[in-house]
Amino acid sequence: MVNKHINQLDVFRGLAALSVCAVHFTYDSFFHNYFAQGLFVQLFFTLSGFVIAYNYHDTLKNFRDFSQFGIKRFKRLYPLHLFFLLLFLLIEILKYFVKLKYEINLNNQPFEVNNFKNFFLNLFFIQHFANEYNFNSPSWSISVEMMLYLCFGMMLASIKKSLLYYLCLFYVTFFIIFLNKSYGSSLSISAFYSGLYSFSIGYLFFLLFKKKNINHYLKGKIYLDVVFYAFIVIFLFELFYFNFIKQKYIYSLIFGIIFFSSCFLNKKFFLFKIFFNDFFIFLGKISYSIYMSHLLIFFLFDNTLKYLIKFQTKINSFGNIVVDLNNFEANFFTILIYMFTILFSKFTYENVEMRFYKK
Numbered sequence: 034m035v036n037k038h039i040n041q042l043d044v045f046r047g048l049a050a051l052s053v054c055a056v057h058f059t060y061d062s063f064f065h066n067y068f069a070q071g072l073f074v075q076l077f078f079t080l081s082g083f084v085i086a087y088n089y090h091d092t093l094k095n096f097r098d099f100s101q102f103g104i105k106r107f108k109r110l111y112p113l114h115l116f117f118l119l120l121f122l123l124i125e126i127l128k129y130f131v132k133l134k135y136e137i138n139l140n141n142q143p144f145e146v147n148n149f150k151n152f153f154l155n156l157f158f159i160q161h162f163a164n165e166y167n168f169n170s171p172s173w174s175i176s177v178e179m180m181l182y183l184c185f186g187m188m189l190a191s192i193k194k195s196l197l198y199y200l201c202l203f204y205v206t207f208f209i210i211f212l213n214k215s216y217g218s219s220l221s222i223s224a225f226y227s228g229l230y231s232f233s234i235g236y237l238f239f240l241l242f243k244k245k246n247i248n249h250y251l252k253g254k255i256y257l258d259v260v261f262y263a264f265i266v267i268f269l270f271e272l273f274y275f276n277f278i279k280q281k282y283i284y285s286l287i288f289g290i291i292f293f294s295s296c297f298l299n300k301k302f303f304l305f306k307i308f309f310n311d312f313f314i315f316l317g318k319i320s321y322s323i324y325m326s327h328l329l330i331f332f333l334f335d336n337t338l339k340y341l342i343k344f345q346t347k348i349n350s351f352g353n354i355v356v357d358l359n360n361f362e363a364n365f366f367t368i369l370i371y372m373f374t375i376l377f378s379k380f381t382y383e384n385v386e387m388r389f390y391k392k
Contacts, residue, residue: 039087041295041309043317046080049073050320051371053171054327058370060356060363067273072217072284074174078228079288081178082235083242085185090194090239099190105390106182110321111158113386114175117325118155121147121168124332139336140353161224169328173219177228185232198240201233209282216282231285238289242296258302261294265308322378322386330374334366 055069093102129143151167154160161173188197208216208230215223216230241247268287271277278284298305316323338344338356347357358366 039296040314040317041298041305042080042084042292043320044309044313045076045292045295045317046320047313047316047318047323049076050323050327051316053324054371054374055367057171057328058331058367060358060367061360062363062367064364064367064371070272072281074219075217075227075231075285076288077174078178078181078231079235079285080292081181082185082232082237083239083289083292084235085182086236086239087242089186089189090243093186093189096190099186102186102190103183106179106186108389109386110175110179112389113322113325113381114155114158114169114172116381116385117169117172117329118152120329122152124329125168137340139340140332161220162222163220165220169325171324171328173224174228175325177224180225181228181232184229185236198237201236205230205233205237213280213282216285230282231288234285234289235292238293242293255299255302257294257297258299258304261291261298262304262308264294265291316375319375319378319382322382323374326378326381327370327374330377331370334370334373338366 049070050073052068052070052073055064056071058065058069089102093099125143125147128139131137131139132143146165146167148167151160151163151165154163155168155172158176158179160167161176163173166173188200192200208226212223212226212230216227218224218227268291272284298309300306300309335356339346339354345357346354349355
């Protein structure tokens with residue numbers, strides 16, 4: 034099977050990254066209140082299962098292939114992670130001197146959470162085993178992602194593909210019955226269990242996509258397009274507003290259905306051109322940089338407002354000093370932060386993320 038890039042999958046990745054950003058852009062804006070969804074991290078894991086299988090299912094056959102695969106995945110993820118880890122370390126040093134000279138705490142005590150233990154966990158790419166969020170906190174999922182790559186890569190290289198299918202099916206069932214409470218976990222081994230569940234679902238939906246009879250039956254069917262876009266709208270309302278689904282592990286199943294269905298859409302259909310436009314595809318391409326950079330951009334912007342521009346501040350319910358913004362300011366500044374994040378992410382994508390990686 035000759036693999037062609039599926040642009041619509043990039044769009045899902047990009048929009049999910051923007052939604053995760055809204056979780057950490059904590060101003061009282063529309064974005065933080067109505068567009069933030071931390072469970073979209075599980076979308077990344079589900080999508081990774083689909084895309085990794087799409088690109089490597091038929092080519093990863095032995096341990097030589099596995100070693101090349103592991104190195105390639107490491108080069109894809111680690112340089113950007115290290116870049117931001119060093120930037121956050123620099124910020125921690127600056128926080129220490131600001132505390133020493135001006136007695137100002139920038140968010141928290143320097144080196145209290147971002148300590149040497151957590152630095153080395155990040156350095157060795159196992160930061161999700163920390164006891165608390167630290168340094169570039171969203172990066173916990175990147176170390177899980179790398180573990181999932183290595184786990185699946187080793188299985189693809191060492192066992193029959195049919196056996197891997199049954200193992201994934203068994204684990205998904207096992208997770209739903211026994212481990213479903215850990216869905217969405219972001220620290221320790223539970224984060225891996227949860228990520229493995231979502232990744233396995235992505236892999237299973239790839240296998241369904243690969244079946245020739247499915248491709249023949251679904252491709253070019255106009256009713257699929259209508260049902261797909263209607264389903265997307267309903268699901269987004271459920272996700273961001275209604276929250277009828279209490280068993281959150283079902284989300285990964287829905288993500289898998291969406292990825293699978295999107296591969297058969299008619300690109301000439303007018304809604305395709307709206308949903309999967311060039312700008313959204315661009316956001317998908319730089320989504321890893323968006324995901325890794327957004328917390329840094331928010332930290333710098335927020336503290337600029339507090340201590341350089343000297344915006345009025347207040348103490349929130351958690352005892353933290355926050356800027357006191359009206360509704361217009363909260364939304365306006367959040368949009369600015371998004372713009373800075375996208376611009377900076379384009380820079381890091383071109384000069385850090387892709388510098389050591391070749392497809």
